């Protein structure tokens with residue numbers, strides 16, 4: 364049902380937690396299943412220097428957020444804004460169709476956190 | 485959004501894992517969100533002596549399974565079969581309407597594991 368990469372990131376997720384001194388925080392909800400995702404960013408010199416997430420969502424939400432945060436850590440804001448849930452799902456070697464909606468949470472939360480960062484400037 | 489009890493069982497779930505020498509195993513899927521739940525039972529003298537679960541489901545699925553397994557551990561098969569998802573949700577001081585479907589997984593998995601136990605006799 365799930366790829367090895369999904370199970371790896373689900374059982375041992377990266378970048379889980381909060382950043383008390385975050386420069387941007389994004390919180391998004393999933394209309395389909397009622398789950399929420401919160402993303403915390405530290406930004407320095409236009410780059411994402413640290414990133415953490417917390418979710419009440421399922422294994423697919425955890426796995427996609429784990430790999431998505433890995434992918435954008437160290438990137439510029441411009442590159443991070445280009446992250447799509449399609450790229451994240453591909454990096455995980457796919458997800459069952461019923462779980463694609465979970466992967467959207469990570470992409471939306473990153474964008475919401477960057478919007479929050481700009482709003483604070 | 486979530487009660488203290490839900491957050492307690494979500495952040496520190498009880499009875500997570502597998503039982504390699506289980507007497508009954510139940511696996512059920514959730515048509516609404518595509519998540520799965522697996523329940524393992526040890527049964528001795530008509531009583532549930534041990535119980536563990538594994539799920540790919542969300543925080544509500546984890547919290548309901550954690551408290552449901554607490555509730556039926558040590559019970560007779562007859563009493564365990566009476567467990568309803570309504571009773572589990574009440575024991576958690578409620579769940580948001582969008583997450584009630586997640587609580588059904590635990591009840592169904594217990595019943596599937598008991599059916600598997602009877603099938604093996």
Ligand code: FES
Pocket residue numbers: 396421514517518519541542543544545583585586589
């Ligand atoms: S959304 Fe699937 S178990 Fe909760």
